[in-house]
Amino acid sequence: MxxxxxxxxxxxEMLDDFFNExxxxxxxxxxxxxxxxxxxxxxxxxxxxxxxxxxxxxxEEEK
Amino acid sequence: xxxxxxxxxxxxxxxxxxxxxxxxxxSILIFGESGTGKSSxxxxxxxxxxxxxxxLLDGEITRAGMLEALRNVSLNDTSKSLVSIEFSNxxxxxxxSILLRKDSLVSEYSNKSQDFITLLKEIQKETxxxxxxxxxxFVLSTKSQKLDYFSAIIGFSEVTRIRSVLKKAVNxxxxxxxxxxxxxxxNTQQSHLVEHxxxxxxSESQFLKSVNLLIKPLKIGCEVNNFGDVDNVLELIKTPDNxxxxxxxxxxxxxxxxxxxxxxxxxxxxALYKSYHDQYYKILSDTDKFQKIMLxxxxxxxxxxxxxxxxxxxxxxxxxxxxxxxxxxxxxxxxLEELEAxxxxxxxxxxxxxxxxxxxxNFYPLLNSLLRDPKLNVSENKTLKEMTQKLEKQLxxxxxxxxxxxxxxxxxxxxxxxxxxxxxxxxxxxxxxEKYNSIKSSMGNALIVENSTKIHFSKVAYMEILRLKKExxxxxxxxxxxxxxxxxxxxxxxxxxxxxxDFFSNDINSLYQFMNPGEKVEGIxxxxxxKDDELTGITLKMQFFDNEVQPPHKFLSESHLNxxxxxxxxxxxxxxxKNIGFLILDDVISSFDSNHRSRFADLLIxxxxxxxxxxxxxxxxxxxxxxxxxxxxxxxxxxxxxxDEKGTHLDEPPEKSKDRIEFKIxxxxxxxxxxxxRKYLEFLLKQIAxxxxxxxxxxxxxxxxxxxxxxxxxxxISELNKQPSDLKxxxxxxxxxxSLFIGTKDSHDSSFKPKMGDFKAFWADVEExxxxxxxxxxxxxxxxxxxxxxxxxxxxxxQNGKSYDWKI
Numbered sequence: 001m002x003x004x005x006x007x008x009x010x011x012x013e014m015l016d017d018f019f020n021e022x023x024x025x026x027x028x029x030x031x032x033x034x035x036x037x038x039x040x041x042x043x044x045x046x047x048x049x050x051x052x053x054x055x056x057x058x059x060e061e062e063k
Numbered sequence: 064x065x066x067x068x069x070x071x072x073x074x075x076x077x078x079x080x081x082x083x084x085x086x087x088x089x090s091i092l093i094f095g096e097s098g099t100g101k102s103s104x105x106x107x108x109x110x111x112x113x114x115x116x117x118x119l120l121d122g123e124i125t126r127a128g129m130l131e132a133l134r135n136v137s138l139n140d141t142s143k144s145l146v147s148i149e150f151s152n153x154x155x156x157x158x159x160s161i162l163l164r165k166d167s168l169v170s171e172y173s174n175k176s177q178d179f180i181t182l183l184k185e186i187q188k189e190t191x192x193x194x195x196x197x198x199x200x201f202v203l204s205t206k207s208q209k210l211d212y213f214s215a216i217i218g219f220s221e222v223t224r225i226r227s228v229l230k231k232a233v234n235x236x237x238x239x240x241x242x243x244x245x246x247x248x249x250n251t252q253q254s255h256l257v258e259h260x261x262x263x264x265x266s267e268s269q270f271l272k273s274v275n276l277l278i279k280p281l282k283i284g285c286e287v288n289n290f291g292d293v294d295n296v297l298e299l300i301k302t303p304d305n306x307x308x309x310x311x312x313x314x315x316x317x318x319x320x321x322x323x324x325x326x327x328x329x330x331x332x333x334a335l336y337k338s339y340h341d342q343y344y345k346i347l348s349d350t351d352k353f354q355k356i357m358l359x360x361x362x363x364x365x366x367x368x369x370x371x372x373x374x375x376x377x378x379x380x381x382x383x384x385x386x387x388x389x390x391x392x393x394x395x396x397x398x399l400e401e402l403e404a405x406x407x408x409x410x411x412x413x414x415x416x417x418x419x420x421x422x423x424x425n426f427y428p429l430l431n432s433l434l435r436d437p438k439l440n441v442s443e444n445k446t447l448k449e450m451t452q453k454l455e456k457q458l459x460x461x462x463x464x465x466x467x468x469x470x471x472x473x474x475x476x477x478x479x480x481x482x483x484x485x486x487x488x489x490x491x492x493x494x495x496x497e498k499y500n501s502i503k504s505s506m507g508n509a510l511i512v513e514n515s516t517k518i519h520f521s522k523v524a525y526m527e528i529l530r531l532k533k534e535x536x537x538x539x540x541x542x543x544x545x546x547x548x549x550x551x552x553x554x555x556x557x558x559x560x561x562x563x564x565d566f567f568s569n570d571i572n573s574l575y576q577f578m579n580p581g582e583k584v585e586g587i588x589x590x591x592x593x594k595d596d597e598l599t600g601i602t603l604k605m606q607f608f609d610n611e612v613q614p615p616h617k618f619l620s621e622s623h624l625n626x627x628x629x630x631x632x633x634x635x636x637x638x639x640x641k642n643i644g645f646l647i648l649d650d651v652i653s654s655f656d657s658n659h660r661s662r663f664a665d666l667l668i669x670x671x672x673x674x675x676x677x678x679x680x681x682x683x684x685x686x687x688x689x690x691x692x693x694x695x696x697x698x699x700x701x702x703x704x705x706x707d708e709k710g711t712h713l714d715e716p717p718e719k720s721k722d723r724i725e726f727k728i729x730x731x732x733x734x735x736x737x738x739x740x741r742k743y744l745e746f747l748l749k750q751i752a753x754x755x756x757x758x759x760x761x762x763x764x765x766x767x768x769x770x771x772x773x774x775x776x777x778x779x780i781s782e783l784n785k786q787p788s789d790l791k792x793x794x795x796x797x798x799x800x801x802s803l804f805i806g807t808k809d810s811h812d813s814s815f816k817p818k819m820g821d822f823k824a825f826w827a828d829v830e831e832x833x834x835x836x837x838x839x840x841x842x843x844x845x846x847x848x849x850x851x852x853x854x855x856x857x858x859x860x861x862q863n864g865k866s867y868d869w870k871i
Contacts, residue, residue, distance in 0.1 A: 011218035014559045015225060018552060025551050029544040036548070045225060050232045054541055061537050062530075 015040070031057055064644025065186070066151045066675040074135045074144035075161070076103035077711030084701075084713060088151055090676040092693060093713075094686040095703030100711030101679045102194075105649040106133065107146045108677075109192050111159050112183070114170070115389055118196065126377045126387035130168040134161045135710060147173075151644075154178045155186075182642065189640040190632065192647040198628035203616055206592055206600025213563070213589075213601060222556055223598065229549045230596065236542045242421050245535045247327045251320050252531070255524035259517040270525050277514040293522050300515045308502045309519060314438045315499040316520065318451070321429055322492040325454075328426065329483045335422060336461050337478045339415035346412060346469050352405055354470050359402045366395050416465050423462060430455055447498070450491050457483050556598075557591070564589040564601070567634060574630035577670070578662040579623065583608040587615075587627070622656045629663065633671065645675035652685055664689045668696060720746075728823060736822045737805050741772060744803070744829050748775035751836050754846035755857065757782045772803055788867035795831040802828045838864030847871070 009017070019040045023033040035053045039045045066088035072078040077100025084091070084104070095101030106116045110133060119129040134144040145160040157174035172179070204212070214220050256264045260273040271293075275286045278296060287293050346353050365381075368374050369392045379386045433439060434455060439448045460481050467473035506512050568588040575587055586606040592599050604613040612618055615627055629651060636646055648667075652660045664685070667676055676698075680686050690700050702714040715723070720743050727736045752759065752775055759778050776799055783791040790796075805817045805825040817825075836844050838859035845865050849858040857869040 009559050009562075011214075011220070011222040011559075014555060015222060018555050022548055022551060025547050027543070028547050029540050032541055032544050033548075040225075045228055047228055047231045047235070050228065051235055054232070054236065058534070058537050058541070062534060 031061070064640070064673075065155060065642050066644045067677075068149040068151060069147075070104070070108070071147040072103065072107055073146075074138045074142050075133055075146055076100060076106050076135065077705060078103055079135055079137055079708070079710030080712075082709070082712045086675070086699065088675055089697055089699050090674075090678070090693070091699040091701060092678045092686065092689050093680070093701050093703055094683065095679065095681055095711075097681050099703045099705040101681070101703045102649055103711050104677065105192060105194065105647045105679060108148075108647055110170075111146055111148055111157075112191070113187055115387075118194065126390070127168060127385055129387070130161050130170060134168065137710070152182075154182055186642045189643045190636050191640065191643045191645060192649070193629070193632045193651055194649045195651050195653045198625045198632075198651060199616075200628070203624075206602050209589070209601040209603070210591075210598065213560075213567075219556075219560070222559075226549075226552055226556060227597075229545070229552055233542065233545045233549050236538060236545060238418070238421065240535065240538050240542065242425055243535070243538075244324065244327060244425070245531055247324060249528055249531050251323050252524040252528045255316070256521050256528075259521040259524070264521075264525060264528075270521070274518055274521070277518055281511055281514060290522075290526075293518065297515060297519055297522075300511055302512060302515070305506055305512060305516075308506055309516065311438055312499050312502050312516070312520070313523070314433070314436060315495040315502075317429075318433055318447075319492055319495040319499070321426060321433065322488050322495070324426055325483070326485075326488055326492075328422065329485070329488075332419070332422060332458075332461060332483065333478065333481075335415065335419045336464070336481065339412070339419055339465070340475060340478055342408070342412045342415050343467070343469055343475055346408055347472060350470060350472055353409060356402055356405050356409055357470070359399060359406065362395050362399050362402070366392065366399065369395070412469065419461065419465060423458075427458065427462075430458070444498070447491065447494050450487060450494065454483070454487055454491060457481075457487070553596075560591055560598075564591065567638065570634040570638065571627070571630045574633055574666065574670070575626055577666050578626045578630070578659055580662075584619070584623065586611075622659050625651075625655055626659055626663075633666075636674075637671075644673070645677060646671070647677045647679075649679045650681060652680065652682060657684075660685045661688055664692050668692055672696070724826060728819070728826060731819055733817075733819055733822065736819075737817055737825065740805070740822065740825050740829055741803065744799070744832070745772045745775065747829065747833055747836075748772055748779065750844050751779060754836075754844045754848070755779075755782065756847055773800070776800055776803070786867075786869055788869060790835065790867055793835060795828050795835070799828050799832060836865070840864045 019037050022028075023030065023037065032054070035057055036045075036050070039049055039053060067086050068088060069086060070084045072082045072084075073080065093101055093104070106119070110116050115126075116129060116133065119132050135142075138144060140163050143160065144162075145158050147158040149156050154176070155174075157172045157179060159170060159172050161168055161170050163169075172183075214223070253263055256262070256270075260270075260277075262269075262273065264270045264273065267290075271287050271289070274293060274296075278286055281300060283296070283299060285292075285296065285299075287296055368380065369388055374380050374388075377386065377388060378384060379391060430451075434448070434451055438444070439451065460476070464475040464481075467475045503516070506516065565588075572585070572587045575584070584605055584607055586604075588604050590602050590604055592602055602613055603615055604611055605615060605618075606612075607618050616624055619627065633646075636643075652663055655663065660682070667678070678689065680689075693700070703711060704714055705711050720739055724736065724739050724743060726732075727734075727739070751757070757775075757778050759774065776796070780791070780796060780800075783796070802825040805821045838845070838861060841859050841861035841864060843860040845857045845859050845867060847857060847869075849860055849862065850856070850869065850871065851858055851862075851866070854866075855868060855870060856866040858864070858866040
């Protein structure tokens with residue numbers, strides 16, 4: 001066996017890693033990243049919640 | 064890893080009375096002719112772990128039918144039907160019985176502990192049993208079934224959901240930008256700047272410079288350097304009488320701007336309504352199907368209830384008809400998948416509706432607000448108001464169609480019946496402009512009035528441009544960030560899946576190559592498939608005579624496909640079983656050619672020595688091959704037999720039959736005693752013949768084992784007669800030729816019925832023979848292996864026990 005199965009990530013591990021690291025993607029809006037990260041952490045990562053959160057964020061940034 | 068220590072079956076499948084298999088964690092090779100019931104073992108192990116036996120559940124057999132099939136057919140109502148299993152992890156130890164309650168069969172575990180239930184649930188996710196009929200199940204499954212299989216293993220369904228949510232978020236923001244129509248809105252404001260300042264304004268300094276040009280002729284002794292200064296100047300030059308007029312002018316400008324915006328939007332409104340209309344009638348033409356969508360909530364709830372084991376009766380929770388719950392769960396899954404396709408069409412309709420609604424959100428609230436404005440409700444604006452109301456009515460007709468319920472079969476208007484009258488738009492715009500100009504004229508030609516009006520409206524327009532640009536900039540930033548996030552997410556998902564599939568492919572490849580060395584099939588690889596930016600399936604490719612080909616069943620023989628199936632099963636078990644350390648392989652080599660059979664045995668012994676293998680076969684030659692291969696590998700080798708009395712049972716090892724013979728003699732039990740003694744004698748004679756290399760007539764392997772006591776005894780006597788030892792003078796050897804008659808008669812129908820005294824005499828002779836050749840100290844038979852060349856004697860292993868003169 002040439003590769004250890006323990007190196008293979010499960011779906012949950014992949015998601016956790018992604019949402020812990022995606023803020024480091026160059027040129028992304030950090031406020032938006034925080035909003036998405038919190039929705040994922042709170043198990044509220046749905047389209048309705050994202051649409052509402054992005055709209056609130058826009059209003060905040062337009063001030 | 065959990066291994067099996069002991070299995071005890073009673074009254075289950077082919078087993079009538081107790082059948083105990085002591086494994087103590089060791090692998091076992093079991094041979095059984097067809098029809099002896101060897102699959103009783105795999106069936107019962109599958110049932111114990113998974114609470115079902117896959118091949119006993121199909122359209123024709125319900126769960127109750129499965130229990131009926133598991134319970135031995137010869138049992139009466141009160142007889143026991145159970146399996147009791149001991150494991151290396153005692154948490155899992157339990158008895159599982161089939162009981163008759165209220166005229167129906169039920170099953171239950173004796174172990175009710177929470178730890179047991181939790182562990183049992185855990186191991187139910189693991190793969191440990193493979194039968195011949197399931198060998199190529201995965202290899203021949205569809206691309207989407209392969210994707211479902213892997214997704215379930217690595218929990219990718221949530222990853223797919225999050226990816227879809229992110230993709231929708233990208234599209235939502237993109238749509239918001241499109242619906243806003245920023246370019247037109249900014250152009251409208253630019254046209255006001257051109258009207259008031261005489262040029263397009265692209266920067267704050269340019270704006271301030273133009274305003275200063277308007278201030279200069281007024282000779283008020285100041286100029287503007289920032290927006291705050293503009294307000295101060297306007298305050299300085301304002302004429303109180305004109306405030307109301309400027310407000311009214313602002314109103315006409317807003318109305319005019321709205322109409323300009325609408326002129327740009329009417330084409331889009333019509334196109335969006337047409338999409339909505341077409342999708343609406345697509346669904347309306349087949350409402351029967353779509354009405355079933357309403358069942359999806361019910362089915363989803365039912366699915367949750369069954370998946371979480373909230374409902375345990377073997378019947379449909381709604382109609383209460385007897386039903387296997389796993390089968391029911393599968394049917395619900397299929398129905399939900401069908402409904403999913405209808406749902407997608409319904410979602411398309413909802414999206415078309417939402418698109419039109421979103422479009423309206425950008426102008427409709429402002430139109431209604433202008434209609435409610437008191438400035439429009441004055442007598443001189445009667446015509447303007449009527450025209451604007453007419454426009455609102457035309458626009459609201461589109462919205463009214465969105466309220467129709469397609470599943471209620473409501474009709475909606477054809478796109479050609481709806482329209483926004485372009486002439487009406489033009490008339491409103493012209494009238495608003497006329498009203499604006501009329502106020503402008505009424506304000507007189509004084510330069511101060513004219514320029515202050517120009518400064519006021521140009522500032523309003525410029526501020527609006529800045530607001531629109533900022534709003535768009537924020538949306539663009541969100542869109543760009545979401546695109547980057549989505550793209551990184553897709554990359555991570557692909558990397559993760561590819562890494563998993565590479566691992567899996569490499570392992571399958573190495574197992575397949577082990578069984579098929581030097582053949583032109585290489586590089587077996589699982590490849591993810593995507594369509595419209597969605598993961599749709601997984602396919603299996605390979606190098607076949609240096610060409611990449613797919614699917615495997617197009618190119619491989621049945622035997623090679625079986626190899627691939629076995630490689631897949633073993634890889635999956637090795638990769639994903641976290642608890643189970645045993646593998647049940649039931650007649651898996653039936654369709655293998657001879658090369659693959661031996662290779663497969665070598666594979667199990669070489670690569671899976673850490674696992675406890677339960678290997679069942681009816682292929683005698685392969686059994687012999689494996690039996691030879693597992694010598695000194697600490698495997699147990701047994702045969703399965705079937706008879707009327709016991710049903711399916713394991714052939715007892717001879718050393719155990721000695722205890723049974725003594726037990727029967729002690730308890731005066733004649734039943735089968737002569738036969739037991741005869742078989743023990745045959746076992747002894749085979750051992751003696753092997754150790755002393757007694758010449759017997761040649762027979763092929765499978766017949767060699769069937770030699771009878773008489774033949775072995777006469778060959779032994781013949782050899783002893785050639786030897787110098789006094790063994791040949793031992794009367795017991797010749798006596799056995801006669802007493803063997805007791806055992807032979809007892810095992811066949813005969814008018815002669817031996818008594819206990821006869822059996823005791825026969826057994827005494829067998830024991831005497833054993834004592835002649837076996838050492839009391841080391842329990843080993845005298846053997847040529849321990850031949851002493853000096854004294855020319857055969858000895859036992861301890862060298863101080865038995866010894867006889869012997870010439871080679």
